[in-house]
Amino acid sequence: MAATSLLANPLATAAQRLSEWTAPNVPGDKLLVYQIFTRLFGNKKTTNQPWGNLAENGVGKFNDITDKALQEINKLGISHVWYTGVIEHATMTGYSSLGIPTDNPLVVKGRAGSPYAIKDYYDVDPDLAVDVRNRMAEFEALVKRSHANGLKVIIDFVPNHVARQYASDARPEGVRDLGETDDPTKAFDRNNNFYYLPDQPFVVPSGGPLPPNLLTTPYEEDPAKATGNDVFKAQPDVGDWYETIKLNYGVDIQQERKTYFGSTDADRPDTWTKMRDILLFWAGKGVDGFRCDMAEMVPVEFWGWVIPQVKAARPTPPGTPPIVFIAEIYNPAQYRNYIETGHFDYLYDKVGLYDTVRKLMEGKGSTTEISQCLDGESGQLGRHMLRFLENHDEQRIASRFFAGDPWAAVPAMTLSATAQTGPAMLYFGQEVGVNPTQAEGFQGDDGRTTIFDYWGIPEYQAWANGGTFDGGKLTASQRSLRQFYQQLNQLVNGSEAIRLGTFLDLRQYGPTNTLFSYLRYTAKQRLLIVCNFDRKQAVKTTITIPAEAWQAMKQIGNKPRIYRDIFRAKSQVKGTDSVTVTVPALGALVLTIG
Numbered sequence: 001m002a003a004t005s006l007l008a009n010p011l012a013t014a015a016q017r018l019s020e021w022t023a024p025n026v027p028g029d030k031l032l033v034y035q036i037f038t039r040l041f042g043n044k045k046t047t048n049q050p051w052g053n054l055a056e057n058g059v060g061k062f063n064d065i066t067d068k069a070l071q072e073i074n075k076l077g078i079s080h081v082w083y084t085g086v087i088e089h090a091t092m093t094g095y096s097s098l099g100i101p102t103d104n105p106l107v108v109k110g111r112a113g114s115p116y117a118i119k120d121y122y123d124v125d126p127d128l129a130v131d132v133r134n135r136m137a138e139f140e141a142l143v144k145r146s147h148a149n150g151l152k153v154i155i156d157f158v159p160n161h162v163a164r165q166y167a168s169d170a171r172p173e174g175v176r177d178l179g180e181t182d183d184p185t186k187a188f189d190r191n192n193n194f195y196y197l198p199d200q201p202f203v204v205p206s207g208g209p210l211p212p213n214l215l216t217t218p219y220e221e222d223p224a225k226a227t228g229n230d231v232f233k234a235q236p237d238v239g240d241w242y243e244t245i246k247l248n249y250g251v252d253i254q255q256e257r258k259t260y261f262g263s264t265d266a267d268r269p270d271t272w273t274k275m276r277d278i279l280l281f282w283a284g285k286g287v288d289g290f291r292c293d294m295a296e297m298v299p300v301e302f303w304g305w306v307i308p309q310v311k312a313a314r315p316t317p318p319g320t321p322p323i324v325f326i327a328e329i330y331n332p333a334q335y336r337n338y339i340e341t342g343h344f345d346y347l348y349d350k351v352g353l354y355d356t357v358r359k360l361m362e363g364k365g366s367t368t369e370i371s372q373c374l375d376g377e378s379g380q381l382g383r384h385m386l387r388f389l390e391n392h393d394e395q396r397i398a399s400r401f402f403a404g405d406p407w408a409a410v411p412a413m414t415l416s417a418t419a420q421t422g423p424a425m426l427y428f429g430q431e432v433g434v435n436p437t438q439a440e441g442f443q444g445d446d447g448r449t450t451i452f453d454y455w456g457i458p459e460y461q462a463w464a465n466g467g468t469f470d471g472g473k474l475t476a477s478q479r480s481l482r483q484f485y486q487q488l489n490q491l492v493n494g495s496e497a498i499r500l501g502t503f504l505d506l507r508q509y510g511p512t513n514t515l516f517s518y519l520r521y522t523a524k525q526r527l528l529i530v531c532n533f534d535r536k537q538a539v540k541t542t543i544t545i546p547a548e549a550w551q552a553m554k555q556i557g558n559k560p561r562i563y564r565d566i567f568r569a570k571s572q573v574k575g576t577d578s579v580t581v582t583v584p585a586l587g588a589l590v591l592t593i594g
Helices: 014-021 067-075 132-148 270-283 300-313 332-340 350-361 368-375 406-418 458-467 476-494 496-500 547-552
Strands: 032-037 080-084 087-089 118-124 152-157 161-163 244-246 289-292 324-327 346-348 385-388 424-427 502-505 515-521 526-532 539-544 561-565 572-575 578-583 587-593
Touching: 032 476, 067 132, 080 289, 118 132, 118 270, 132 152, 152 270, 270 300, 300 324, 300 332, 332 346, 350 368, 350 385, 350 406, 368 502, 385 406, 406 424, 406 476, 406 515, 406 526, 406 587, 458 476, 476 496, 496 515, 496 526, 502 547, 515 539, 526 539, 526 578, 561 578, 572 578, 578 587
Parallel strands: 032 080, 032 424, 080 152, 118 161, 152 289, 289 324, 324 346, 346 385, 385 424
Antiparallel strands: 087 118, 161 244, 502 515, 515 526, 526 587, 539 578, 561 572, 561 587
16 A cells, blocks of 8 residues: 655645636536437448448438437436537438439538538438428427437537538528628628639549549539638648638638627628527527537637527526537637637537546556646636547547547546536447447548448447347446446436535545546535546555645544445445545546545
8 A cells, every 4th residue: 555645735726716617607507418420329220331322321310319219318317418410411412302402522521421511501411301301390309309308409500611512492581691692703801701712713632532433523613712621722632621611700811810890780790690590590499509610710709799699599497507509629728718708608628638538548648647637727617618538529439549448438537527517428329338440431440430421330229229229239348338327427417516516636646646536525515536547456545635625625624534435336434534445447436525
């Protein structure tokens, strides 16, 4: 046994940080989000032919997300479901016989297409409907079904770019389409919806992956429009977002990003009002929140203008959280700006806690780096940070490109879900150890679940079990893993200290710097949480809670206490201000302090 030492006094700056931890516009409940990639969720086909079309590989539908499926997700402890890929996007699958224009495959990524190359902001993906003509009604039924089963609904809002062949055929009467009134002879105009390269036709990048033996026709775009990732070239590179075009919010990007916003609603750029109306349209469908794709590529002033309007447009009953806005953002220097000026509720915590714990899950780094991370913006704004270990952009934990073991998530997910009051998120299949092992098509073999291809997810199909959603085909290990996630979410939902309490880093890391220990407390509940990232060894160590911490918790120090685990071990140990614990390899203890 090795006793740890208190490396620093974590209470010295607690009062200063407290005001930062209680920043404005935070909903009162701790969200637990479950991200569903909608087209993959209910797919029962197991063909999985690389580059397979819809008929070969199959596709899930809105109607596959049944009451039983939603009830099981609710039992998992989830509060919000994020349905990814709902809005109509460019695809190589044709629906021209139903009045939906066909997309040129030269500017589509994958057979199924990227859900972030929006083709019509006022429509849903026809792939997801059993009756394509009735597709919006099927989505509306899914929203009602989700609500009836105790779940809030989040969808994507993609404000920075659209598909190259964007054209809304479902927009409400009187709504002008994006680009309809643009002057394409101008590279930039405040009221143009797009940026143009006058006198330069668009050239498809060379080397873009396509299905084998696919017949194509030339793609024409003249003049060329700027590409979604701020590329102002007539021929973007194959690594660019060449399937998308950039939206113009009144920022002259090529002229040192000079802004033309105006000071009144009448002076707002045309794109602002059109995008506001799109948000209001989906809020009117009963959507409870928006995950805003690449939000930091859109000026913060737009968000500060639009978010309050959308929230005000749909008042909620007392005690019910308002519509939530989540920003995909990767620049910590802009975090506070997008919260305070932009009025976002939550931000991605990718470059903070995710990147930090990922190294530990891969057997690298030290838990001291978690303290360094939480000392920065990731921790100071912890109430606003959405924590996750998987999503559609990231590699699966079980894959050989990441940890190679889904159980490596136990300490990392426990920490992510319990360290602070901000939301936590699971990606569908994370709870049963999804492990991509082959190239799906455009996505390639990279440890990610494809977002571009028609595909079936074997581990998730084992849980869905032909639509019974009873886990009947899961292995014992998969069932046990799912039970861990359910226990974790139940812990979060049932613990006042985790949902509402103060976080205090004890800065004690065990003899091998693989432990991370911290307190979560309110006046009614006090928890000591210890996570062990060591893959092979249980760690026995002594944790000391300093006098300052007892004072902060309004407790008398230096007295006998019982420490009871309320998470997985269900054990108890005796201690005083110090307690000796043994934390299993890749394990976590959540101890109530008696």
